[in-house]
Amino acid sequence: MVENSLDAAELAGMLPDVYVRIVPNDPSAENLNQEPKAYRVTVADNGPGVDPHHVPRAFGKVFYGSKYVLRQSRGMFGMGGTMAILYGQITTNRPVKITTSTDGKSRHIFEMLIDISENKPIILRKDTEEGAGKTGTRVDVILEGDFTRSAQKINEYFKQTALVGSYANLTFVDPIGRITTYERATESMPSAPKETLPHPHGVDVEALKRMIKITEEKNMLRFMGNKHFHRVGETNAKKFLQFAGVDGKIAPEKLSNEQIVKVVDALQRYPEFLPPDATCLSPVGEQILTTGIIKELLPEFSTVVLRPPSSYSGFPFLVEVGLVYGGKVLEPGRKLFRFANRIPLLYDESNDVSFKVVNEEIDWRRYHVPDEAPIAVITHICSTKVPYKTVGKEYIADRPEIEAEIRNGVREALRRLSVFLSKKGSMEASQRKMNIYAKYLPLIAQFSTGLAGLKKEPRYKQLIREEQEEAEEIKQEAAEEAEKAIQGDKIIEQTTIEDYR
Ligand SMILES: Nc1ncnc2c1ncn2[C@@H]1O[C@H](COP(=O)(O)OP(=O)(O)OP(=O)(O)O)[C@@H](O)[C@H]1O
Numbered sequence: 001m002v003e004n005s006l007d008a009a010e011l012a013g014m015l016p017d018v019y020v021r022i023v024p025n026d027p028s029a030e031n032l033n034q035e036p037k038a039y040r041v042t043v044a045d046n047g048p049g050v051d052p053h054h055v056p057r058a059f060g061k062v063f064y065g066s067k068y069v070l071r072q073s074r075g076m077f078g079m080g081g082t083m084a085i086l087y088g089q090i091t092t093n094r095p096v097k098i099t100t101s102t103d104g105k106s107r108h109i110f111e112m113l114i115d116i117s118e119n120k121p122i123i124l125r126k127d128t129e130e131g132a133g134k135t136g137t138r139v140d141v142i143l144e145g146d147f148t149r150s151a152q153k154i155n156e157y158f159k160q161t162a163l164v165g166s167y168a169n170l171t172f173v174d175p176i177g178r179i180t181t182y183e184r185a186t187e188s189m190p191s192a193p194k195e196t197l198p199h200p201h202g203v204d205v206e207a208l209k210r211m212i213k214i215t216e217e218k219n220m221l222r223f224m225g226n227k228h229f230h231r232v233g234e235t236n237a238k239k240f241l242q243f244a245g246v247d248g249k250i251a252p253e254k255l256s257n258e259q260i261v262k263v264v265d266a267l268q269r270y271p272e273f274l275p276p277d278a279t280c281l282s283p284v285g286e287q288i289l290t291t292g293i294i295k296e297l298l299p300e301f302s303t304v305v306l307r308p309p310s311s312y313s314g315f316p317f318l319v320e321v322g323l324v325y326g327g328k329v330l331e332p333g334r335k336l337f338r339f340a341n342r343i344p345l346l347y348d349e350s351n352d353v354s355f356k357v358v359n360e361e362i363d364w365r366r367y368h369v370p371d372e373a374p375i376a377v378i379t380h381i382c383s384t385k386v387p388y389k390t391v392g393k394e395y396i397a398d399r400p401e402i403e404a405e406i407r408n409g410v411r412e413a414l415r416r417l418s419v420f421l422s423k424k425g426s427m428e429a430s431q432r433k434m435n436i437y438a439k440y441l442p443l444i445a446q447f448s449t450g451l452a453g454l455k456k457e458p459r460y461k462q463l464i465r466e467e468q469e470e471a472e473e474i475k476q477e478a479a480e481e482a483e484k485a486i487q488g489d490k491i492i493e494q495t496t497i498e499d500y501r
């Protein structure tokens, strides 16, 4: 539900404010220590609201969603919010309450159950009240849960959501009334992703049949080359149809099942389609991610790498990598934060492609990063179709194209970290050397002068001065390197998504 709220606000170009509260549904004293028990979960947002005509289906029907279009968003399947509601219904048999306003003037209130056998909403209450001057949606679900057991994951979820969403205000009130706020630290939001057409490499038999059913084009040449497929124009359509052995004059709906399968096979194999462009993607970007890292992790060093867009099976994707070292929050050891379309992935880490790259493919010793160094690796995969291995959005399959991009991103970030660490190391070493000389040389000079029976001490001060000069030089070099690294970052910052279009 939090993801739905963030999606709704962001897609409408509004800076999100999301409020979440979990309270025991029956706050009587004897019930309080018992787990699991019924909780009321409230998620409220300042988004655009939901048109009252859509409310029953959006919240009372599985597989109903507004996000089936090809464009990056957290939602994909039309079942996330509805499943939460259904879970409440099967554990407590209480209806969900939706309060929503699209204009601030009036507010619509629905209480509903889902008819599971028919997959349709049963509306128990429908009212309209005067609005409070603000748009937005509030969902109240009563569900059974064990907060004691889930608290850690819930808190982790918010922390990580704040890490990639430093432009959002998040408030969480837990069952004992503790309020945690993650405050907005930047007013800039990632640029809104555009809707795109399906790329021919990503079209399967069912998808092609659906397209044929709704098309108004009268022949295959027009169907292929006119606004049904991403980046396919008339010339390439003609060449493709030759390649596929299909007559351009035939009407799409006249294709037999066999011919459809043949076309799909050719769509996937034809080598001359242009790669998908990335206007439908919306990475977090260096500035917003760095703001989140500084706010949540207070690091000694951090860097963000934005990889250029790529594609797998016709779906565009793009990888962002953040690398964080030291500071006030990280503990010794390596931590991995995984995100897909800005959703934190909290479960099944060891099955995820990022885990494989970070822990099995990267040779950390090559970058002189000790195992116990306090490090966090952040990986963010943006795509119109994230290859989750499950509908629970827990972990991502190791598609070789995605794996390669994560690997390149982590390596680039590690190169920058190792420059920082080696400069830091040599600066510390020369400082230590200086301290020792400064402490002992005068004493050695004094004793050896006495031992040798001389009157005048040797000129050791010159030696110290030379060492000091060398230390100063190293410091200067480090500063120059750091400057260069920052310039490197700036270049990455300039190659925004705009440049790839
Ligand atoms: N807070 C909200 N504000 C506006 N619209 C919402 C909100 N919550 C849900 N919706 C609408 O309800 C639909 C169904 O939500 P649901 O979470 O079930 O599916 P989804 O987000 O499309 O996909 P997924 O299953 O991947 O989450 C959404 O597509 C959206 O149109």
Ligand SMILES: [Mg+2]
Residues within 6 Å of the ligand: 003, 004, 074, 075, 076, 079, 080, 081
């Ligand atoms: Mg959803």
